[in-house]
Amino acid sequence: MAKRDKSGPSEGGEAALQGLREDLAQVLRPLVYLSGNLLSRVGVVVTTSSAVTLVVVYVSAFFGSFRPNPYVGILVFLILPGVFVLGLVLIPVGIIREFRRRRRLGALPSIYPTIDFSQRELRRTALFIAVMTAINVPLFAVASYRGTVYMDSVQFCGLTCHQVMAPEFTAYQRSPHARVACVDCHIGPGAPWFVRSKLSGSYQVLAVTFNLYPRPIPTPVHNLRPASETCEECHWPERFSGDKLVIRSKYADDEHNTASKTVLLMHIGGRNLDLTLVGIHGAHLGLVTYISTDEKRQQIPWVSHREPDGTIAEYASTENPPKPELLASGVRRLMDCMDCHNRPSHIFYLPETAVDREMAAGRISASLPFVHKVSVELLKKNYPTRQDAETDLPEALGEYYRKNHLSVYNSQQAEIEQAGRALVYIYEGNVFPAMNVTWGTYPNNLGHMDFPGCFRCHDGNHKTKGGKEITQDCNACHNLLAMDEADPKILHELAGGN
Numbered sequence: 001m002a003k004r005d006k007s008g009p010s011e012g013g014e015a016a017l018q019g020l021r022e023d024l025a026q027v028l029r030p031l032v033y034l035s036g037n038l039l040s041r042v043g044v045v046v047t048t049s050s051a052v053t054l055v056v057v058y059v060s061a062f063f064g065s066f067r068p069n070p071y072v073g074i075l076v077f078l079i080l081p082g083v084f085v086l087g088l089v090l091i092p093v094g095i096i097r098e099f100r101r102r103r104r105l106g107a108l109p110s111i112y113p114t115i116d117f118s119q120r121e122l123r124r125t126a127l128f129i130a131v132m133t134a135i136n137v138p139l140f141a142v143a144s145y146r147g148t149v150y151m152d153s154v155q156f157c158g159l160t161c162h163q164v165m166a167p168e169f170t171a172y173q174r175s176p177h178a179r180v181a182c183v184d185c186h187i188g189p190g191a192p193w194f195v196r197s198k199l200s201g202s203y204q205v206l207a208v209t210f211n212l213y214p215r216p217i218p219t220p221v222h223n224l225r226p227a228s229e230t231c232e233e234c235h236w237p238e239r240f241s242g243d244k245l246v247i248r249s250k251y252a253d254d255e256h257n258t259a260s261k262t263v264l265l266m267h268i269g270g271r272n273l274d275l276t277l278v279g280i281h282g283a284h285l286g287l288v289t290y291i292s293t294d295e296k297r298q299q300i301p302w303v304s305h306r307e308p309d310g311t312i313a314e315y316a317s318t319e320n321p322p323k324p325e326l327l328a329s330g331v332r333r334l335m336d337c338m339d340c341h342n343r344p345s346h347i348f349y350l351p352e353t354a355v356d357r358e359m360a361a362g363r364i365s366a367s368l369p370f371v372h373k374v375s376v377e378l379l380k381k382n383y384p385t386r387q388d389a390e391t392d393l394p395e396a397l398g399e400y401y402r403k404n405h406l407s408v409y410n411s412q413q414a415e416i417e418q419a420g421r422a423l424v425y426i427y428e429g430n431v432f433p434a435m436n437v438t439w440g441t442y443p444n445n446l447g448h449m450d451f452p453g454c455f456r457c458h459d460g461n462h463k464t465k466g467g468k469e470i471t472q473d474c475n476a477c478h479n480l481l482a483m484d485e486a487d488p489k490i491l492h493e494l495a496g497g498n
């Protein structure tokens, strides 16, 4: 107090500042001097280059021009800061080592030189840092980009864990989404989901390494990102799709493989011009929640639906009524795209459907007697490995014709061989003994013939207290324009004939 009275507040402040400067110089001089070692210099370079990259990224992220894909995200937002910290740690470690080395050699100066850019040593250090930073920043950028492009690739996802992902990867390559990257559905944009998926991903890598993974891989993927953030990045949920003509070709098990067609007019719907929601899409999206009692979401005892007037209708199964404790604690799921389109990309068929499809495409010739029946029987047989199936299937088909239809065997060799290849193709897309994946392992919810699908709820047994039921009216979903007809009249009418 007395001191300040004598010299005045401003003078005292200046003196204190001068003192502080000197103290700082006392600390800084040895640091700067000792940091002229290789380790610290490397640290400085690593720190500054990652810092500059980070600043550029953060600024462009702030202005919205940088929307990283997930892998770039993890690199930029997780690994790069780690590199930055590593650099920071290297600097003092280098200084301490240098201090010890010089002390051992007795080479510590009694007075540290002042920080002065006229000194050669200091200029060289500064220049070294500047040059290395300039080289390192673009290097970092290119390296991160290159690495992540690879990690993002379908090859990485589908092939890195070859056997584990084989069923999904194979089916995917044959699906309408064969050109959509795995990460677009399984991870989606943005860093947070990427981190989540990588955390579970690291567990998955361990599981694969130590052979702990479940076979088959369970479905549904319970922590899959909501469709609103994946599918809807490409598909517009309220798009009006109107009615769509669906034609299914089938072949019977008789000698002539009698062909028939089922023609459905599917009421896909969407949002109408007058903004009302109509059809299959319009009836559910954002409106239906449900509780399921099994892992695969196949048993659904309770469903709610938001009616157009805003009230909520609750439907309970009369066959399998929900228990009160289930209603109290059960997890309610808001229905989204994946509850119907649960196999948009990994589509596995039953043998009958698969053979129908190959026959409709002409790869299994319907001119071969009983080929539908025999193909399905052969496909349903048990083959210990895929290699066995690859050799046995064509052989067994040829053998069947040699034994039972020798004239066909002699005259239609090419068709029989082609059919044999088609059987291998079907088998390889649907049966994976090493993963315990076989016919019907993964239910498809789009429909109601092979699996419960729509009829999990639309079974005529889900009713409100007032007795209103979830519709099972065939025409609510589709008009059945022809059912298993050899030559449906409607197709001629549509083609302009009669």
Ligand code: HEC
Residues within 6 Å of the ligand: 154, 157, 158, 165, 168, 169, 172, 177, 180, 181, 182, 183, 184, 185, 186, 217, 218, 219, 220, 221, 222, 224, 338, 341, 342, 343, 344, 345, 346, 442
């Ligand atoms: C068009 C979107 C889409 C693409 C692309 C996609 N998946 Fe899937 N995947 C799904 C859906 C939907 C499920 C089932 C989720 C459910 O039922 O909850 C699934 C399930 C899986 C499963 C769990 C097992 C199963 O079959 O249900 C694995 C494993 C898998 N996918 C791997 C992959 C791999 C590997 C790729 C790339 C080669 C890929 N997925 C590409 C949408 C996609």
Ligand code: HEC
Residues within 6 Å of the ligand: 176, 177, 180, 181, 184, 185, 227, 230, 231, 232, 233, 234, 235, 337, 338, 341, 344
């Ligand atoms: C990256 C963009 C993209 C994403 C993400 C995506 N799709 Fe698609 N989807 C497409 C394209 C493109 C087509 C059309 C393919 C064609 O006709 O060859 C398509 C086709 C479809 C079809 C019609 C298939 C058919 O048999 O013709 C359905 C159904 C579908 N997608 C559902 C989904 C669902 C469900 C998801 C989320 C799990 C999803 N899509 C995610 C791009 C995408």
Ligand code: HEC
Residues within 6 Å of the ligand: 227, 231, 232, 235, 236, 237, 241, 244, 246, 266, 268, 280, 281, 284, 285, 335, 336, 337, 338, 339, 340, 341, 446, 447
């Ligand atoms: C209630 C079940 C259900 C839900 C929920 C649902 N869909 Fe569909 N969707 C269908 C059915 C059924 C079809 C007709 C399939 C066929 O071709 O037989 C269809 C057809 C489609 C098609 C093909 C349309 C065309 O013009 O060929 C696309 C694309 C599609 N859905 C995308 C989606 C997306 C994206 C979502 C989520 C926003 C979604 N669907 C939700 C049942 C559903």
Ligand code: HEC
Residues within 6 Å of the ligand: 267, 279, 280, 283, 284, 288, 289, 290, 300, 303, 304, 305, 315, 335, 339, 340, 445, 446, 447, 453, 454, 455, 456, 457, 458, 469, 470, 471, 476, 477
């Ligand atoms: C989780 C239960 C659930 C599943 C699964 C489900 N729906 Fe629905 N759906 C409902 C409820 C609830 C309603 C509203 C009550 C009603 O209109 O009958 C509804 C209504 C509809 C309607 C409107 C009916 C009308 O008369 O206006 C159509 C069409 C429809 N669903 C088609 C489908 C199709 C196609 C599938 C399968 C691809 C399917 N639903 C799967 C619960 C479900």
Ligand code: HEC
Residues within 6 Å of the ligand: 246, 248, 262, 264, 446, 447, 448, 449, 454, 455, 458, 471, 472, 473, 474, 475, 476, 477, 478, 480, 483
């Ligand atoms: C809740 C909606 C819904 C109801 C109700 C419904 N269906 Fe379907 N149906 C579908 C869907 C979705 C498909 C699958 C279309 C596809 O495979 O692309 C389908 C497919 C079919 C097929 C063709 C299957 C095939 O592979 O050959 C037939 C036949 C059929 N339905 C008959 C009926 C009959 C008969 C009724 C009335 C008792 C009925 N459906 C009620 C939604 C429904």
